[in-house]
Amino acid sequence: MRFILFHNKLIPQKTNTNGSKRISQMDLIPQPQPNPNYPFNPKLQLLLSGKQLLFDDIPFPLEEIQEHYENGYVTYRKGIKYTAGKKPYCVRCGNKKPYWFAVYPCARCQEACIYCRRCLMMGRISECTPLIGWNGPMPDAPLPSKILAWQGSLSQGQLEASKRVVEAILQNKEWLIWAVCGAGKTEVLFAGIEAALATKKRICIATPRTDVVLELTPRLKSAFPDIPIASLYGGSEDRHVFAPLTIATTHQLLRFYQAFDAMILDEVDAFPYTVEEALQHAAVQARKLTSSMIYLTATPNEKWQRECRTGKRAFTTIPARYHRHPLSVPEFVWCGNWKKSLRKGKLPENVLCWIKTRLQNNKQSLLFFPHISLMEEALPLVKKLAPATEAVHAEDPCRKDKVQRMRKKEILFLLTTTILERGVTFPNIDVAVIGAEDLIFTESALVQIAGRAGRSKEYPKGVVTFFHYGKTNEMIKAKRQIVSMNREGIARGLIDV
Amino acid sequence: MSFFFLDYCYICQERILPDISWKALFSPEKESFICTDCRGKFERIEGETCRICSRPFQQIDNPFRDEDVCYDCFRWEEDPEWQGVLEKNTSMFVYNEFLREVIAKFKYRGDYMLVKVFSESFRKKVQGLVVDVFVPIPLSEERLYERGFNQTEAILIEAGLQPSNILTRIHTEKQSKKSRTERIHLPQVFQLLPNPQIEGKKILLVDDIYTTGSTLRHAAKLLKQAGAATIQSITIGR
Ligand SMILES: [Zn+2]
Ligand SMILES: [Zn+2]
Ligand SMILES: [Zn+2]
Ligand SMILES: [Zn+2]
Numbered sequence: 265m266r267f268i269l270f271h272n273k274l275i276p277q278k279t280n281t282n283g284s285k286r287i288s289q290m291d292l293i294p295q296p297q298p299n300p301n302y303p304f305n306p307k308l309q310l311l312l313s314g315k316q317l318l319f320d321d322i323p324f325p326l327e328e329i330q331e332h333y334e335n336g337y338v339t340y341r342k343g344i345k346y347t348a349g350k351k352p353y354c355v356r357c358g359n360k361k362p363y364w365f366a367v368y369p370c371a372r373c374q375e376a377c378i379y380c381r382r383c384l385m386m387g388r389i390s391e392c393t394p395l396i397g398w399n400g401p402m403p404d405a406p407l408p409s410k411i412l413a414w415q416g417s418l419s420q421g422q423l424e425a426s427k428r429v430v431e432a433i434l435q436n437k438e439w440l441i442w443a444v445c446g447a448g449k450t451e452v453l454f455a456g457i458e459a460a461l462a463t464k465k466r467i468c469i470a471t472p473r474t475d476v477v478l479e480l481t482p483r484l485k486s487a488f489p490d491i492p493i494a495s496l497y498g499g500s501e502d503r504h505v506f507a508p509l510t511i512a513t514t515h516q517l518l519r520f521y522q523a524f525d526a527m528i529l530d531e532v533d534a535f536p537y538t539v540e541e542a543l544q545h546a547a548v549q550a551r552k553l554t555s556s557m558i559y560l561t562a563t564p565n566e567k568w569q570r571e572c573r574t575g576k577r578a579f580t581t582i583p584a585r586y587h588r589h590p591l592s593v594p595e596f597v598w599c600g601n602w603k604k605s606l607r608k609g610k611l612p613e614n615v616l617c618w619i620k621t622r623l624q625n626n627k628q629s630l631l632f633f634p635h636i637s638l639m640e641e642a643l644p645l646v647k648k649l650a651p652a653t654e655a656v657h658a659e660d661p662c663r664k665d666k667v668q669r670m671r672k673k674e675i676l677f678l679l680t681t682t683i684l685e686r687g688v689t690f691p692n693i694d695v696a697v698i699g700a701e702d703l704i705f706t707e708s709a710l711v712q713i714a715g716r717a718g719r720s721k722e723y724p725k726g727v728v729t730f731f732h733y734g735k736t737n738e739m740i741k742a743k744r745q746i747v748s749m750n751r752e753g754i755a756r757g758l759i760d761v
Numbered sequence: 762m763s764f765f766f767l768d769y770c771y772i773c774q775e776r777i778l779p780d781i782s783w784k785a786l787f788s789p790e791k792e793s794f795i796c797t798d799c800r801g802k803f804e805r806i807e808g809e810t811c812r813i814c815s816r817p818f819q820q821i822d823n824p825f826r827d828e829d830v831c832y833d834c835f836r837w838e839e840d841p842e843w844q845g846v847l848e849k850n851t852s853m854f855v856y857n858e859f860l861r862e863v864i865a866k867f868k869y870r871g872d873y874m875l876v877k878v879f880s881e882s883f884r885k886k887v888q889g890l891v892v893d894v895f896v897p898i899p900l901s902e903e904r905l906y907e908r909g910f911n912q913t914e915a916i917l918i919e920a921g922l923q924p925s926n927i928l929t930r931i932h933t934e935k936q937s938k939k940s941r942t943e944r945i946h947l948p949q950v951f952q953l954l955p956n957p958q959i960e961g962k963k964i965l966l967v968d969d970i971y972t973t974g975s976t977l978r979h980a981a982k983l984l985k986q987a988g989a990a991t992i993q994s995i996t997i998g999r
Contacts, residue, residue, distance in 0.1 A: 363769055368873035371905045381872060388871040
């Protein structure tokens with residue numbers, strides 16, 4: 265698409281007419297003020313409020329959108345801008361890396377057109393692509409008389425954090441909640457969400473993982489039964505729903521622009537830094553300039569931990585689980601050159617012994633391996649001891665089924681790559697890592713893995729063993745983090761001793 | 762390409778480690794756009810194939826072939842109206858799940874850059890053919906605006922070959938929903954530009970996938986009627 269400037273308004277051109285330009289090349293984009301006499305389309309208002317969409321995303325004719333722009337209710341922004349050094353960057357996903365851009369002969373603008381490959385899955389943004397938003401009044405969502413229906417109670421640790429969340433949301437502050445695995449962090453958010461809704465703040469909970477969106481949605485729907493909730497992930501049906509409470513994958517945030525008064529970012533640490541950078545960009549874009557930001561994590565990265573220690577980041581810890589038992593502290597066991605043993609068709613002696621003990625006691629266990637190939641070499645060896653053994657990895661099509669069978673106790677030993685390090689919980693298990701020295705096992709991954717044990721009130725104790733061929737710093741830091749959380753939990757009276 | 766420059770796979774975005782073997786040093790112009798994992802997922806069409814449409818015979822049972830021609834082509838060729846219209850189709854890869862995803866990302870998501878993944882193999886295949894005019898299968902005007910580019914034209918351009926856009930689409934009816942007989946008797950979906958200058962010329966039609974051969978045969982028929990000597994076709998997937 266191309267535009268000409270006419271009477272201080274942008275007019276779209278389907279062909280390369282004289283004097284027309286692509287939006288990225290326009291020096292300035294005039295924004296008419298909303299015309300109070302114009303009867304805007306409320307459906308377009310619901311669709312575009314707080315959004316940045318492409319023409320292709322909007323099921324209304326171009327002429328209608330353009331009319332709303334000319335009457336001041338719709339905004340056009342550049343999809344691709346240029347840095348001071350004339351290098352392109354993507355306004356939607358924040359990409360600046362040259363290898364994430366490519367160029368093509370574009371039929372829409374009839375020029376060589378640069379497009380962003382990084383956010384391509386959300387629809388292609390190129391130099392001729394406007395981002396479309398709303399410039400009129402926000403839709404009004406009436407409030408029910410009772411917002412929160414949840415009647416459970418919070419642990420002392422949860423309660424302290426919950427008060428902080430409310431405060432941060434009402435005062436538009438940034439706050440980190442550092443809650444150990446199994447602390448019960450969702451309930452910690454309820455009071456904050458209620459406070460936001462009661463003060464007509466639009467609120468969003470974003471997480472990198474679709475499974476978390478799927479798991480959170482029914483819980484929040486039953487806690488806030490009379491509040492419309494939009495649940496957004498790749499392929500979800502709520503794409504065009506306007507709701508005071510939104511639960512979304514961080515990718516879906518790319519379609520929002522200055523939408524939320526309160527943003528809760530869950531499991532910020534779940535992805536490697538490069539990905540995280542893009543997601544942070546999305547979260548920053550999606551919140552209003554004046555808004556609150558709550559970060560939730562069990563394992564903040566090193567930089568954030570340092571900022572917490574040096575007082576540069578406001579945070580609250582929940583150092584203990586809701587069941588008031590300490591976290592299982594991993595034990596380190598040297599197992600020699602285990603890869604070499606596997607190649608010879610053997611498990612290291614102490615690993616074998618660990619497995620046999622669990623077999624005798626019929627204790628379900630998770631065994632983590634650094635790579636699929638090594639795990640697959642170990643599978644027949646464990647299976648020989650215990651036929652009820654399975655292995656699971658990220659691309660395994662039977663992944664859900666195997667997890668289900670583990671829940672039903674049809675599987676005794678589940679071998680896994682780091683894919684089960686988060687989210688998935690089984691009530692009564694022991695946990696082993698084979699090859700804990702591998703680079704894939706970062707401090708955060710190891711803390712998450714150890715956090716799989718002792719999750720239920722009935723079985724709060726589980727053994728966690730890191731088998732290694734040389735202790736690493738990451739292992740030591742993980743153990744230190746767990747020990748110090750337990751110590752803090754005891755000191756604050758949140759753990760029974 | 763500098764020595765320690767790291768490339769990213771165009772398909773899966775994994776890093777590609779530089780190939781520092783002697784062979785690579787002596788052929789510096791050959792860039793690797795994709796990683797070895799992805800490379801391994803492309804299945805080249807090899808072994809015995811249908812003489813006309815390149816369908817690999819190892820995928821079909823005996824009753825569905827007639828000597829060196831597959832049953833589909835046999836049916837086309839026994840119809841005097843279509844006999845010999847499409848001399849031969851050459852296809853590069855088996856249209857497996859992986860190729861389906863790559864082509865979908867290329868043409869529907871519009872990741873133009875993926876054209877480079879195919880261009881080396883495409884160039885090699887075309888070198889083995891005698892061609893005067895390269896004709897991409899066109900998109901309708903609306904479809905072209907929607908996608909931003911025509912994938913078949915892109916393949917030619919990237920391979921350094923001049924596309925002749927002498928075909929246009931008459932209408933855009935979705936043909937995949939129709940049965941085979943309906944497709945054969947479908948009215949012509951293409952038209953030729955006036956004065957296409959193809960008399961006595963050897964034509965190569967370019968498309969992304971060969972599914973039923975109906976699209977290519979309809980295009981071929983039009984070119985034949987306009988006096989082309991022979992019409993062959995080439996597609997990425999089969
Ligand atoms: Zn982008
Ligand atoms: Zn363009
Ligand atoms: Zn790859
Ligand atoms: Zn055939």
